[in-house]
Every structure is written in structure tokens, then in C-alpha cells.
Amino acid sequence: MKDNTRAKAFFAIPYISWLAVFVIVPIALLVYQSLTNAQGNLTLANFHEFITSDVYLPMAFNSVFYALIITAITFVISFPAAYVLSRLKHRQLWLMLIILPTWINVLLKTYAFLGLLSKSGLINQLFATLGFGTHNLLFNHVSFIFVAVYLELPFMLLPIYNSINEIDPDILKASRDLGAKPVNTLTQLVFPLSINGIKSGIQAVFIPSLSLFMLTTLIGGNKVMTLGSAIELHFIVTQNWHMGSTIAIVLIFAMAVTMYFTRERGKRK
Amino acid sequence: MKKIVPFVSMMIVVLVVLVLGQNWLAQINKPPIKAANTNQVLNIYNWGDYIDPALLAKFTKETGYQVNYDTFDSNQALETKVKQGGTHYDVIFPSEYLVSKMTQEGLLAKLDYSKIHGFDNLSKHLLNQKYDPHNEHSLPYFWGTTGIMYNDQVFHASQLDSWGKLWNPIFKDQLLLIDGPREMLQPAMQALGYSLNTENQAEIKQIFNKFVALGPNIRGIVTDEKKQLMINGDANISVTYNGDAQVVIDANPHVKFLIPKEGGPIWTDNMAIPKNANNKKAAYAFINFMLNPKNAAQNAEYVAYSSPNQAALKYLPKSITHNPVLYPPMSELKNAQHYNNQPLRYFNEYNEVYLEAKTKVSLDGGLK
Numbered sequence: 001m002k003d004n005t006r007a008k009a010f011f012a013i014p015y016i017s018w019l020a021v022f023v024i025v026p027i028a029l030l031v032y033q034s035l036t037n038a039q040g041n042l043t044l045a046n047f048h049e050f051i052t053s054d055v056y057l058p059m060a061f062n063s064v065f066y067a068l069i070i071t072a073i074t075f076v077i078s079f080p081a082a083y084v085l086s087r088l089k090h091r092q093l094w095l096m097l098i099i100l101p102t103w104i105n106v107l108l109k110t111y112a113f114l115g116l117l118s119k120s121g122l123i124n125q126l127f128a129t130l131g132f133g134t135h136n137l138l139f140n141h142v143s144f145i146f147v148a149v150y151l152e153l154p155f156m157l158l159p160i161y162n163s164i165n166e167i168d169p170d171i172l173k174a175s176r177d178l179g180a181k182p183v184n185t186l187t188q189l190v191f192p193l194s195i196n197g198i199k200s201g202i203q204a205v206f207i208p209s210l211s212l213f214m215l216t217t218l219i220g221g222n223k224v225m226t227l228g229s230a231i232e233l234h235f236i237v238t239q240n241w242h243m244g245s246t247i248a249i250v251l252i253f254a255m256a257v258t259m260y261f262t263r264e265r266g267k268r269k
Numbered sequence: 270m271k272k273i274v275p276f277v278s279m280m281i282v283v284l285v286v287l288v289l290g291q292n293w294l295a296q297i298n299k300p301p302i303k304a305a306n307t308n309q310v311l312n313i314y315n316w317g318d319y320i321d322p323a324l325l326a327k328f329t330k331e332t333g334y335q336v337n338y339d340t341f342d343s344n345q346a347l348e349t350k351v352k353q354g355g356t357h358y359d360v361i362f363p364s365e366y367l368v369s370k371m372t373q374e375g376l377l378a379k380l381d382y383s384k385i386h387g388f389d390n391l392s393k394h395l396l397n398q399k400y401d402p403h404n405e406h407s408l409p410y411f412w413g414t415t416g417i418m419y420n421d422q423v424f425h426a427s428q429l430d431s432w433g434k435l436w437n438p439i440f441k442d443q444l445l446l447i448d449g450p451r452e453m454l455q456p457a458m459q460a461l462g463y464s465l466n467t468e469n470q471a472e473i474k475q476i477f478n479k480f481v482a483l484g485p486n487i488r489g490i491v492t493d494e495k496k497q498l499m500i501n502g503d504a505n506i507s508v509t510y511n512g513d514a515q516v517v518i519d520a521n522p523h524v525k526f527l528i529p530k531e532g533g534p535i536w537t538d539n540m541a542i543p544k545n546a547n548n549k550k551a552a553y554a555f556i557n558f559m560l561n562p563k564n565a566a567q568n569a570e571y572v573a574y575s576s577p578n579q580a581a582l583k584y585l586p587k588s589i590t591h592n593p594v595l596y597p598p599m600s601e602l603k604n605a606q607h608y609n610n611q612p613l614r615y616f617n618e619y620n621e622v623y624l625e626a627k628t629k630v631s632l633d634g635g636l637k
Contacts, residue, residue: 055628062632114494119503136442138503139489141634221489222448225631230624236345237450238620 027252033245046246056230060250063226067209070148074156074205075198077149082161082197083190095161102154110218113147114138117219139221147219148212155208156201163197164190199262207255227251311551312337314347314358316538319411321571328558334551351376351543358543359552365537366608368407369400377406378542384553387560390580394602395537399466399609407539408556409577411569414535414597414605415447415455416528418514420505420521429506432529433460440486445495445507450623451534451608453490454480456508459531466609477622484630499524510536512574515594526594532604537577 037043050056085091101109116122117137124134137143167190175185191198211228222229227247234244311328317340325336339358341347344367350356351371363371371377382388388408395409417429428434435444435456446453451465457479458465463472488504496513498504500520509517514526540559542552558564566584569576575595576582582590590596 055625058632059628120501223631223634225628233624
């Protein structure tokens with residue numbers, strides 16, 4: 001018994017040191033920075049400015065708004081896709097095709113979109129051939145959301161697919177045998193039984209979407225500002241680490257709220 | 270346990286092989302620097318791709334100093350690295366405002382003019398500026414100005430001969446701006462006729478409002494992407510550095526560059542010696558080498574920015590020196606202003622205005 005606890009403690013060392021060095025210390029530093037000013041005095045002024053200035057609060061709402069849209073669109077695509085995938089014969093292959101793009105660096109994919117969406121890019125060439133003329137596809141809100149959805153899609157689809165896949169096929173058969181329409185099976189069986197996958201999908205998409213910053217510059221042409229881009233600017237350009245940390249703390253808080261509302265309720269089994 | 274031991278030992282073996290292999294590759298690719306003592310080594314810290322590599326070889330051949338050449342990609346990176354003090358560079362290349370900031374912070378050595386030969390080769394209009402009075406700490410290395418490039422199939426020069434004309438509604442959703450606190454606000458400052466170094470609160474507030482009013486015309490606030498966008502015809506009008514404009518013009522002859530009548534800001538990148546330099550003798554040797562007109566000309570031909578070395582111009586092809594994009598006539602520069610450093614307080618204030626203005630424009634744009 002004693003040996004067992006000792007072994008446990010021993011194996012916990014990597015995890016605990018990781019936690020300390022890369023989670024606890026950085027968050028403590030963020031909190032410290034957010035509560036001090038350039039002179040190093042303790043103050044709540046940064047948070048006061050966040051709430052009162054006419055920049056940060058609207059920016060925060062804006063970020064949440066974009067993140068919600070991105071999450072909603074990825075869900076609308078992912079749920080039916082995951083359902084269909086789980087019915088297919090070679091599902092591992094189809095799933096692989098969706099996972100494959102995540103092996104490519106995000107920055108590379110974003111640059112690829114710069115080319116695709118440009119005036120001489122493939123999409124505009126297609127438009128022109130079909131007689132719609134060419135359009136400015138880069139540097140607007142739609143292109144930003146489109147590329148963000150593309151990048152986040154696999155992270156919504158995978159957890160939903162996994163939880164749909166776990167559903168016992170006999171339950172679905174039973175529902176059909178008992179005369180339920182496919183729509184009812186979907187809404188009353190598949191959806192509730194895959195709710196945990198949906199929740200983790202939402203977590204995996206909504207939270208990163210709140211702080212997208214590279215896309216706002218490359219695809220949004222800096223005409224889309226999120227809390228993430230504000231943090232980047234404060235740390236790199238304006239070098240106001242205190243305000244940057246304050247925004248980061250607000251973001252962590254927003255993430256905690258999201259986690260709370262999408263937590264797994266009621267243990268199965 | 271039986272399986273984990275071979276697994277872990279396998280990982281260790283792979284790691285060891287990788288490390289050894291990497292060392293071996295490094296060995297065969299890079300002959301060790303012969304210089305036995307540090308007196309024969311010169312450490313340079315410069316912007317990426319900002320010197321003709323052939324000149325470094327020539328320098329070593331002429332003077333015997335081995336060159337260690339490192340590069341950075343932003344003034345912030347340069348400042349941080351020199352400030353930390355872990356490295357000892359002998360020659361660095363800060364932009365004008367950083368010269369002044371680093372001088373205030375006591376990071377730059379005062380230049381000893383008895384050791385410098387060729388100072389008279391430099392263009393007078395770039396010397397003795399406020400960021401470094403009497404060039405006590407720095408000498409210009411390259412310079413440039415900011416103007417507007419446009420596609421002449423879409424717009425005409427007369428629509429752009431003043432900075433204020435950028436606010437014309439005909440440019441709705443067309444304009445590319447340079448991403449950076451001063452660079453982004455500069456058109457608004459010039460349209461209002463204010464100094465590029467203003468510290469007046471009321472003026473800064475007006476600059477903010479003026480910039481926000483430009484919002485509907487802004488297509489994007491970008492850095493290097495604007496070159497490709499202009500070349501492809503994806504964008505038709507962009508505020509830009511003249512050196513970047515030349516790159517675009519070379520690739521797309523329909524793009525033209527002009528400096529509005531109020532003039533544009535002048536920037537310089539400068540040679541300076543940090544206080545903690547290891548080998549000041551080598552640093553002076555290098556500065557003198559670069560002040561040599563023939564070397565400066567060779568460098569300007571490679572880098573394709575404007576050389577501050579007046580004496581070098583005669584060694585450059587006429588196609589370069591007569592190019593009004595790279596060497597604008599003095600008449601166009603008479604109104605030009607240099608960026609100066611400001612007290613830290615104003616530096617931060619500009620940054621705040623920059624961030625707020627950027628956000629305001631993005632929020633005003635809304636979701637269409």
C-alpha cells in the first residue's frame with residue numbers, strides 16, 4: 001500500500017512540474033501584471049479601463065459574437081456530417097480525409113487561403129467563368145468567418161463523431177422497429193446521446209475562436225479585431241503588458257464560464 | 270514494465286543518433302572560424318537581407334576580420350537583445366527613433382570621428398537630425414520615404430496629389446495602410462498638417478478622429494502583403510515605403526508611385542556601435558568600409574533601397590539614380606519630416622491611439 005502511493009507520487013512528478021512551470025506560474029504572472037501599472041504599483045486601473053473605455057468592452061462583445069457565429073456554423077456542418085460518417089462503410093477512411101488537413105500547419109493553410117481568395121485566385125476564376133465577375137474576397141468579415149470555420153471544423157466534428165459512434169446500434173434499430181420516424185430518432189435519441197460530444201466540440205471551437213489573432217491580420221486585413229489581436233498588439237507593439245494581461249485574464253474568465261456551461265452533467269453508468 | 274524499458278531505450282537511442290547526426294552535419298557544412306582570438310572577429314547585427322553578402326567576404330579579405338553576421342526582423346528585437354546584454358555586437362542598424370531611444374537609455378557608444386573616414390560622402394539632408402544631433406551616435410545606412418502607390422488603370426495621379434484626398438469617397442474600400450502605430454496614423458497627421466512628432470493632446474485627439482473618418486475607405490491594414498496584392502491587381506491603392514513600391518513597379522508596370530505635395534516622412538536605418546561592443550576597432554573598420562563610395566554603391570544595387578552615400582551615386586547605373594521612386598528629387602522632399610523619438614509617455618500615447626483607432630474602425634465596419 002505504501003509502495004503504491006510512493007509510486008503514484010513518483011509518476012505524478014512530470015505532470016505536477018509541468019503544471020507548475022507552464023500553467024500555474026504563467027497565470028500567476030498574468031494576474032500580477034494585470035494588477036500592476038507601469039510603475040509597479042498594485043492597482044485595479046487596468047480592469048477599470050477595460051470596463052469604462054469605449055474600446056475593450058465592444059471589442060469583447062464583438063469577439064464573442066464572431067466566436068458564436070463560427071461555433072454555430074461548424075456545428076451545423078459537423079453534426080449531420082458526423083451522423084452520416086458514422087453510418088458509412090469505410091468510415092475510418094472518410095474520417096482520415098477530414099483529419100488530414102489538421103496535420104498541416106495552420107499558418108500555411110492560412111497563406112493558402114490568401115492565394116485562393118485573391119483576385120486572380122481559383123475562387124474568383126471560377127466566379128468569372130460562371131459569369132459572376134470577380135469580387136474582393138479578402139479582408140472582410142465573411143472571408144474571416146469562412147476561413148475560421150474551415151480551420152475549426154475538424155475539432156467540432158471529431159468529438160461529435162466519437163460520441164455518435166459510441167451509441168449502441170441496437171438502440172437505433174429498436175427505435176425504428178418501434179415506428180419512430182428518422183427525424184424523431186435523430187432528435188430524440190442521437191442528439192441527446194451525443195450531447196457530451198457536442199459539448200466538447202463547442203469547447204474546442206468556441207474558446208480558441210475567442211482569441212484568434214493571426215487570421216484577423218492575414219484574412220481580415222486588421223479590419224476584424226478580437227480580444228486575441230488586442231493582446232498581441234499590447235504585448236508586441238505597444239508593449240503595455242499590463243493591459244495585455246488584463247485582457248488575457250478576462251479571456252481566461254470567459255473560458256471558465258464556457259467550460260462551466262458545457263461541463264458534463266450527471267455521470268452515465 | 271517489460272515493454273516500457275525497450276520503448277524508452279529506443280527513444281533514447283533515436284535522440285542520441287539525431288543529436289550526433291546534427292553535430293556531424295554542422296561540422297561538415299561550416300568550417301570553424303580560424304581566428305584564434307576575439308580581436309579578429311567582428312559581430313554584426315543587421316536586418317535580414319540588408320547587405321550584399323559579397324561585401325562581407327570583401328571586408329574580411331581587406332581587413333582580416335572574420336565576420337559573425339546575425340539578423341533581426343524588428344527594431345523591438347534589436348533593442349531587447351542589446352538591452353539584455355548577453356550578446357556583444359560591434360555594429361548594429363537601428364532605425365532613427367530607436368537611435369534616439371537607445372541613446373537616452375545609454376546603450377550606444379559616442380562615435381569617435383577621428384577614426385571615421387568618409388563622413389563627407391553622406392547626403393547632407395539626412396545628417397544632423399533631431400533623433401541624433403550632429404550624428405554623435407549614428408550614421409545613416411539606408412533611407413527612404415513614404416508615399417502612395419496606385420494602379421494607373423484605375424486611378425489617376427491628380428486624385429492623389431495630397432494626403433487629404435485619401436478621404437475622398439471614391440476610394441471606398443480601396444485603401445491599404447501600413448500596419449504600425451506611426452505608419453498607420455501618418456496620413457491623418459499629414460492631412461491635418463500636424464507635425465509627425467506632435468505631442469499636443471488636442472492634436473492627437475483630432476488625428477484619432479480623422480483616422481476613424483477614413484474607416485470606410487480602408488481595405489486593410491497590412492505589412493508585406495500589400496506588395497503581392499498590388500502586383501496581382503487585388504488592391505489598387507496603398508500607402509507604402511518607396512523601396513517596397515519599386516519592388517511592385519518592377520513586377521507590375523501599371524503601378525505608379527507618388528509623394529503627395531505635403532511631403533512624406535523620411536526614415537533612416539543607421540549604423541551604430543553599442544556601448545558594450547567587444548571590438549570597436551573592427552566596428553570602425555566596418556563603418557569606414559561601408560562609407561567607401563564603391564562599396565556603398567554595390568550594396569545599394571543589391572539591397573535596392575536608397576543609399577545615403579552621395580558619393581556612391583555616380584557608381585550606380587543611371588536607371589537607378591534617375592529613378593524618382595528610389596531617389597525622389599529634392600523638390601519633393603523639401604517638406605519631408607523625420608520621425609523623432611519622443612518621451613516614453615508620448616510613445617505609449619501613440620500606441621494607445623493606434624490600438625483604439627484600429628478597433629474603432631473594425632467596430633464601425635460591423636458585420637456586413
